[in-house]
Every structure is written in structure tokens, then in C-alpha cells.
Amino acid sequence: xxxxxxxxxxxxxxxxxxxxxxxxxxxxxxxxxxxxxxxxxxxxxxxxxxxxxxxxxxxxxxxxxxxxxxxxxxxxxxxxxxxxxxxxxxxxxxxxxxxxxxxxxxxxxxxxxxxxxxxxxxxxxxxxxxxxxxxxxxxxxxxxxxxxxxxxxxxxxxxxxxxxxxxxxxxxxxxxxxxxxxxxxxxxxxxxxxxxxxxxxxxxxxxxxxxxxxxxxxxxxxxxxxxxxxxxxxxxxxxxxxxxxxxx
Amino acid sequence: xxxxxxxxxxxxxxxxxxxxxxxxxxxxxxxxxxxxxxxxxxxxxxxxxxxxxxxxxxxxxxxxxxxxxxxxxxxxxxxxxxxxxxxxxxxxxxxxxxxxxxxxxxxxxxxxxxxxxxxxxxxxxxxxxxxxxxxxxxxxxxxxxxxxxxxxxxxxxxxxxxxxxxxxxxxxxxxxxxxxxxxxxxxxxxxxxxxxxxxxxxxxxxxxxxxxxxxxxxxxxxxxxxxxxxxxxxxxxxxxxxxxxxxxxxxxxxxxxxxxxxxxxxxxxxxxxxxxxxxxxxxxxxxxxxxxxxxxxxxxxxxxxxxxxxxxxxxxxxxxxx
Ligand SMILES: [Fe+2]
Ligand SMILES: [Fe+2]
Ligand SMILES: [Fe+2]
Numbered sequence: 001x002x003x004x005x006x007x008x009x010x011x012x013x014x015x016x017x018x019x020x021x022x023x024x025x026x027x028x029x030x031x032x033x034x035x036x037x038x039x040x041x042x043x044x045x046x047x048x049x050x051x052x053x054x055x056x057x058x059x060x061x062x063x064x065x066x067x068x069x070x071x072x073x074x075x076x077x078x079x080x081x082x083x084x085x086x087x088x089x090x091x092x093x094x095x096x097x098x099x100x101x102x103x104x105x106x107x108x109x110x111x112x113x114x115x116x117x118x119x120x121x122x123x124x125x126x127x128x129x130x131x132x133x134x135x136x137x138x139x140x141x142x143x144x145x146x147x148x149x150x151x152x153x154x155x156x157x158x159x160x161x162x163x164x165x166x167x168x169x170x171x172x173x174x175x176x177x178x179x180x181x182x183x184x185x186x187x188x189x190x191x192x193x194x195x196x197x198x199x200x201x202x203x204x205x206x207x208x209x210x211x212x213x214x215x216x217x218x219x220x221x222x223x224x225x226x227x228x229x230x231x232x233x234x235x236x237x238x239x240x241x242x243x244x245x246x247x248x
Numbered sequence: 249x250x251x252x253x254x255x256x257x258x259x260x261x262x263x264x265x266x267x268x269x270x271x272x273x274x275x276x277x278x279x280x281x282x283x284x285x286x287x288x289x290x291x292x293x294x295x296x297x298x299x300x301x302x303x304x305x306x307x308x309x310x311x312x313x314x315x316x317x318x319x320x321x322x323x324x325x326x327x328x329x330x331x332x333x334x335x336x337x338x339x340x341x342x343x344x345x346x347x348x349x350x351x352x353x354x355x356x357x358x359x360x361x362x363x364x365x366x367x368x369x370x371x372x373x374x375x376x377x378x379x380x381x382x383x384x385x386x387x388x389x390x391x392x393x394x395x396x397x398x399x400x401x402x403x404x405x406x407x408x409x410x411x412x413x414x415x416x417x418x419x420x421x422x423x424x425x426x427x428x429x430x431x432x433x434x435x436x437x438x439x440x441x442x443x444x445x446x447x448x449x450x451x452x453x454x455x456x457x458x459x460x461x462x463x464x465x466x467x468x469x470x471x472x473x474x475x476x477x478x479x480x481x482x483x484x485x486x487x488x489x490x491x492x493x494x495x496x497x498x499x500x501x502x503x504x505x506x507x508x509x510x511x512x513x514x515x516x517x518x519x520x521x522x523x524x525x526x527x528x529x530x531x532x533x534x535x536x537x538x539x540x541x542x543x544x545x546x547x548x549x550x551x552x553x554x555x556x557x558x559x560x561x562x563x564x565x566x567x568x569x570x
Contacts, residue, residue: 019312022320025327026308027539029547030554031301031335038328042321049317066316090550146560147553154549239315239373246431248316248423 002175003116004059005078006185008068009221010111011051012079014126015069016229017100018044019236020087029090036136040097043129050122070240074230075223082165084220084229088158091144091151095158098137102198103169103191104130110186119184138202145206152207159203160211167216170195269470274400277343285469286344288462289399291360292471293341294351299363300334301355302536306370307379315373319423323376326416333409340401356541364522365452367530374427374434374441380420382449382487384413389483390453398470421490428494442491443499450514451522453480459519481511488512 021041028034052065082100087093108130111123144155170192172180179185196210203210219225240248262282268275275281304327311327314320338348354360365383370376388410395406427438454460454476466472474482484503491498502515524530 015317022311022324025311025324026304026331027543027546029543029550031331031338033547033550034304034331035328035335038324038331042324042328045317045321045324049321052317066318069317070315090547143557144550144553147555147557148549150549151553151556235312239313243315243431243433246315246434248319248426 002179003184004055005175006179007051007055007058007119008078009080011048011055011068012077013083013100014044014051015048016077016079016083016232017096018042018048019232020083020085021093021097023087024093033090037093040133040136043126043133047122047126047129050125054118054122066240070237074225074233077220077223077225077229077233079220079225079229080165080168081217081220081226082162082168084226084232085162085165086228089154091154092158092161094137094140094144095155096162097133098141098202099159099162099166099199100169101130101134101137102202103166103195105134106191106194107186107188110191114185115183141202141208142206145203145208155206156208159208163211163213164215164217167213168218168220171218171221173221266469269398269468272470273398274403275398276400284465285471288466288469289402289471290341290344290346290351292466293337293344293402294346294354295361295363297334297337297341297351298355298360299366300330300337302362302366302540303383304330304334305536305539306366306368306532307376309370310373310376313373314376322419326380326419329412329416333412336405336409337402340405343401352544356537356544358528358537361526363452364525364530365448367525367533367536368445368448369532371444372437372441374424374438375445377420377423377427377438378441378445380416381424381490382420382445383452384416384420385487386449386452386483388413388417389479389486393473393479394471396473402471421494424496425494428496439496442496446498446500447517447521448525450480450484450517451525453477453483455519455522484512484514485510 018041021037021044024037025034025041028037048069049065052068056063056065056068082096085092085096088096105127108123108127112120112127114120114123141155144151146152170188172187172189176185176188180187200210240246261280265275265280265282265285275285307323307330308327311320311324314323338351341351342348351360355362365386370379391406391410391413395403395410397403397406424438424442427434429435454463457463457475457477460476463472463475467475488498488503500515502513504513505511506513525533528534
């Protein structure tokens with residue numbers, strides 16, 4: 001049972017973040033960014049779709065990707081809390097995308113070597129996409145950090161606010177330790193230092209401060225979410241749940 | 249535009265220009281053109297670009313509620329395409345010597361118009377499919393004609409955009425067909441959406457020819473090749489069989505095939521409604537403008553940051569070169 005559970009952690013991170021990004025479509029600060037954020041959102045939802053399908057297959061109870069996306073309750077979602085936080089301003093969205101994408105690259109580099117062939121394939125594809133997400137968001141971190149006093153303040157505030165949600169990305173538990181031992185998953189804890197190095201490098205170049213590690217929020221992997229997730233899902237799932245048995 | 253251009257009213261040059269149009273020449277940005285031609289194109293092209301952008305809102309309203317991951321992705325990709333169309337047409341308009349920022353300012357302060365169809369609300373998921381089918385379908389009828397427009401950059405933009413609009417229309421119709429053969433609830437939802445969007449879609453082609461002051465001139469200058477009424481009839485003729493094929497009814501008791509003309513005759517359009525929406529009193533005019541202004545205002549600090557950053561980079565590069 002542990003492989004589907006692990007796959008849900010990966011898929012839900014992407015589904016929920018992709019959904020948050022999709023909220024920008026039509027409301028971005030410039031047209032080019034409407035397009036870029038939609039691109040990233042599409043990549044993430046596409047990755048989530050593949051991972052959910054795979055989770056359903058591994059679970060062996062006949063659930064499709066859509067059933068997993070649209071008919072689970074908030075407490076059954078396994079995404080990290082950082083993904084579900086409201087989109088905030090553009091600085092917040094970019095800061096989160098940057099922190100998560102740098103992690104994503106490191107994680108996917110390892111997962112693309114997984115002994116689980118289907119997962120490795122999805123990870124390899126996702127890795128290419130995630131490199132673009134990291135580059136795009138890092139470019140904006142530089143512009144906002146080194147732009148105006150206001151943009152500097154906004155993006156620094158966002159980084160500070162987000163920092164206590166980053167610890168969860170590196171958390172290991174017995175489930176993932178066992179999978180990592182079998183060469184199926186990766187040791188997230190090992191990714192912490194390379195992540196700090198890359199994040200620190202970009203923040204320094206943008207004349208932004210890296211916050212000190214303090215209290216870290218956690219709980220998403222066990223379904224203990226923020227209050228935001230229920231609202232997100234209420235919106236996301238409303239049509240699918242209003243027409244039981246329907247095909248779309 | 250070059251400052252040494254001769255008087256735009258120069259009758260000799262205007263006659264030469266009209267002879268070129270009559271020969272079917274394509275006019276390019278560097279060519280001489282009457283000021284009035286340039287003005288009309290700026291008006292038309294910028295309205296078209298604004299429409300692509302406002303058009304993101306009604307459908308964008310359903311991205312977060314799309315009922316399957318596949319539909320969510322295709323809707324997001326579609327709305328993203330519309331942003332691309334807007335951007336592309338703004339660039340095309342800039343070849344006429346205006347700046348995208350001026351056009352945007354005219355739009356945000358309400359001086360410039362956009363297609364009135366986007367002032368109607370999207371009330372159910374089925375609206376997304378029906379918009380793809382009707383609204384993108386109507387856009388294709390219009391843009392297939394504009395792809396032969398006398399102004400090269402506009403015509404080329406239309407060729408490229410029409411390919412994507414065709415894809416949107418097919419996807420919308422396929423979604424409608426899925427709903428139409430779905431559960432009773434899905435069927436009722438899609439028939440209701442068809443009932444709401446049919447007449448506003450017919451209005452997309454603009455007033456009747458007799459009430460369309462710009463049309464004759466645009467046709468004479470080869471910007472438009474067909475009149476509003478001709479295009480509207482073509483859209484009706486294409487769409488009626490498509491509705492029949494998926495067992496949906498169009499909300500017009502006067503709709504019937506005319507053996508003599510080969511056209512589908514249709515009932516009277518409510519022009520009072522049309523003019524009310526054009527003048528700002530449609531169901532969502534205020535909401536659409538408010539949403540665009542909000543995005544623009546909330547993005548001001550981002551644009552300022554990007555500009556300041558670019559200026560610093562330029563200054564640094566100049567300093568290094570000095
Ligand atoms: Fe378009
Ligand atoms: Fe269009
Ligand atoms: Fe379209």
C-alpha cells in the first residue's frame with residue numbers, strides 16, 4: 001500500500017499548486033505572465049494527472065485519476081501545506097514557485113533514477129519542465145528583489161512568510177524511508193543542503209535575505225491541512241460531484 | 249510613422265492606393281496609406297485584441313471548476329491561447345505606429361470597445377463548451393474573411409490565429425456533444441447554455457448592414473470582404489446542422505430552411521439588447537472592466553519593478569562599455 005500513498009504525495013503537490021497557479025489566468029500583471037503562469041500550471045496538472053493515474057493503478061481498486069482528484073476529501077489529500085496557501089500577490093506566487101521548483105528539480109533528479117519504471121519515466125519528463133519553472137521564477141526573484149523598494153519588500157515578505165512551510169518538503173517518514181531503501185523513492189533529507197545552497201545563491205544575487213530556520217509547519221502528508229484546502233477543493237470538485245456518474 | 253509622409257488627404261496618392269487595393273495588392277507597414285485607412289485598422293485591430301483579452305474572463309471563470317483534469321487542462325490551454333492572440337494582434341497593431349500601452353490605456357479608460365459577447369455571464373460548466381462552439385465558431389467565420397484583409401500584418405495574424413480558433417471550436421463542440429449524450433442533468437445544462445448563448449452569438453457579427461456605418465468603407469478598402477449580414481448568415485448555415493447532429497434545439501421558432509436561397513432563415517435579433525450591451529448596459533460590462541482594471545492596478549508594482557530592473561541592467565552595461 002505504500003507506493004500509492006507515496007504517489008499521492010507527489011501528485012497532490014502538483015495538482016494543488018497547479019490549481020493555485022491557474023487562478024491567475026486572466027488576472028496577471030502582464031499578458032506574458034498570464035501565459036507563463038498558465039504554462040507552469042499546465043505542466044503541473046499534467047504531471048499530477050499521470051501520477052494520479054499511476055496511483056490508481058498501483059492501488060488496484062479501479063480508481064481513475066479523476067476519481068482521485070475529484071472524489072477525495074481534504075483529509076485524504078497528501079500535498080505539502082505550502083502548495084495550498086492562497087496565491088497571494090505576484091511576489092508570493094513567484095516566491096513559492098521558486099522555492100518549490102528548486103526542491104522539485106533535486107527530488108525529480110533522484111526519482112528519475114527510481115527502480116519504479118513508470119515513476120522514473122514521469123519524473124524524467126517532469127524534471128525538464130521543472131527546470132523551466134525554476135528558471136522562470138528565479139528570473140522574477142532577481143527582478144523583484146533588485147527592482148524597486150516596493151517589489152523588494154513584497155518579495156522579501158513573501159519569502160519570510162513562506163519559509164516556515166519549507167521544512168515539510170524535506171521530511172522523511174517510515175514509509176518513504178522504506179521506499180528509499182528499496183530504490184523506489186529518494187531521501188528528501190539529503191536534498192536540504194543543495195536546496196539551501198541554490199536558494200541562497202539566487203536570493204543573494206537578488207539582494208534578498210535568507211530567513212533563519214525556525215518553527216516549521218507540517219501535517220499535509222497525514223492529511224492535516226490548513227483551512228485553505230477545503231475551500232480550494234470545494235471549488236475544484238463542485239461540478240464533478242454535482243453530476244454523479246457523469247462523463248465529461 | 250515617418251514624419252515626412254505627404255498629406256494623408258493627397259487625392260492622387262489616395263487614388264493610387266485604392267487602385268492597389270482594387271488589384272488585390274497587400275498593404276505593408278512601410279507602404280503609404282490614407283490616414284483614415286490607418287485609423288480604421290487601428291480601431292478594428294485593437295478592438296479585436298481587447299476582445300481576446302476580455303474573452304479570457306468568462307471562460308477563465310470555470311478553470312478552477314472544470315469537472316475533469318483533461319477538461320481543466322484544455323480549458324486552461326484555450327484561455328492561454330486567447331492571451332497569445334491578444335498579444336499577437338497588439339503587436340500587429342503596433343506596425344501602424346501606435347504603442348501597445350496607448351491601446352491598453354484607451355481600453356482601460358473605456359474609450360475603446362471590445363466584442364459585446366464577453367459581457368454575458370458564464371453560469372454553468374456547459375457554457376464553456378457552448379462558447380467554444382458558438383463564439384469561437386463565429387470568430388472563425390469572421391477571421392477566415394479577415395485572413396484575406398488588405399493589410400498584410402492583420403491578414404497574417406488571422407491565418408495563424410484561425411488555426412487555433414478552429415481547434416477551440418472543435419474542442420468546444422466535442423464537449424457539447426459529450427454533455428448532450430450524457431445524463432439528463434448534463435443534457436438540461438447544455439440545452440440551457442445553448443438557449444442563452446445563441447442570440448448573443450448572432451449579435452457578434454454586428455448591426456445589420458444598413459445600420460453599419462463603417463462597413464462600406466472597410467469593404468471598399470479590402471479590410472472586410474463580406475458584410476455583417478452575409479457573415480451572420482454563413483454562421484447560421486454552418487451551425488444549424490451541427491445542433492441537429494447532437495439533438496440540441498436552437499431557441500428560434502422562425503428558424504427554417506429556405507429552399508430558394510439555400511439559407512437557414514432566422515428570426516428577428518433583439519437590437520435593443522445589442523445596443524444596450526454595446527453602450528455598457530450588458531449583464532457583465534462593469535464586472536469585465538473592473539476585473540481588467542484590477543489586474544492592471546495590482547500588477548503596477550510588478551511592471552515598475554521589471555522596468556527598474558531593466559534600467560539598472562542597461563546602466564550597468566553602459567557603465568561597463570564606457
Ligand atoms: Fe482567440
Ligand atoms: Fe479572435
Ligand atoms: Fe479561441
